[in-house]
Amino acid sequence: MGATHRPGRLALAGGLALSLGLAGIAAVWAHAPGLEGHRVDIVIHYSHYQPDAVTVPLGVPVTFVIRNDDPIDHEWIIGDAATHERHRTGTEPFHASRPTEVSIKAGGTVVTTVTFQTPGQELYICHLPGHEAYGMVGVATIVPGG
């Protein structure tokens, strides 16, 4: 008879189980490669990248979270020498179609995920007029075994 009068306990147990389940899913999700595991935070301040050197793994997705603290727009373009040479004379005012080429508005944040397929080093540069010469350059070192 007592068991038939415990709806509150059942609800409590169910809620607890649901919470544990959601927490477990969240934990697995948070440790998924390419999110928490291979996340790189870059802050733009006074037209400089911080940090200006990062190490990233080869062959797995790397998520870059790029925050622009400046009151002016910036770019984050990562690639080889040919890529940067093309952008130095490019006229595209805004980048949003390729994960390796993003524009970050003043005070904004952009999240982009890139999987590097070639070991070595690639530069990330802002190609807005004068920004590269001012020092808005960083280097990503791509290493196997991520």
Added chain:
Amino acid sequence: MRYAFALSLLVAVAGACAPAAPRAVELMKVRIDALDVTVLKGGADAIGAWAKDHGFRLPPDAPEVLDFYASRSPIFLAAAFDGDAAKARGQNVGDGTPVHITIPTANPWVPLRILALGKTGNERVTADVYLMTDHAPALLPQPDGRNGMALDHSAPATTQLLDDLRSDRGMGWIPDSAWLSKIAIDASAPQLSFDLAIDATGAGSPSRVAAGLEAPGAITNGGYDLARWLAGLTFTIGGIGGIVLLLRRRPIDMTGTGGMRPA
């Protein structure tokens, strides 16, 4: 170079992750010849946003320079040159527009650092700064010829110069006696990391904060007293004066017999 975009997540959340910057307040708009002049009140972010919205292209050193000035005063002045209006007025390349602003303040402050805005490396900044004060002023930094500034002239202003200045429209306030200083600026852009603080009271203690050599104390939100207003507006005078001086093609003789023709 090859990329695999298996997880080509590209989420542009510009502006969404950051609180919107407060907007700059336009305190005054005035047209002077071919110049559209706006006096603004706001922090560095607000001024930067206003400038972008109004077609100004801020160079990469602008964020740091905006912070440098915004920490000292919320008052800025923006001047936009209207090329079509200048052409209609018959102005030629290099012609300057004298701008006359009168502000009662004990100690003026000349913004030098902003003259280097947008310049890099070995680019030079040249300008002449003329000061007319009640007494011989104390300057900070002291122009020593090695810091990009040289004190070219420091003496009582001649009666002829004062009379000539007084004869111009709106210049009846010129006193019977004054001290005239000329500071010649010839500096590399990175060298100009300071402003010129002036103590014209005779106390001999120009402000290190006004010179940009020392950080100011905390500024209360929304609170700016008369002194801060005056300091900010002094900045605008100096800014316009610097621009005008830079743009003038012919040298101005202020030290001798009245070659100056202010507006």
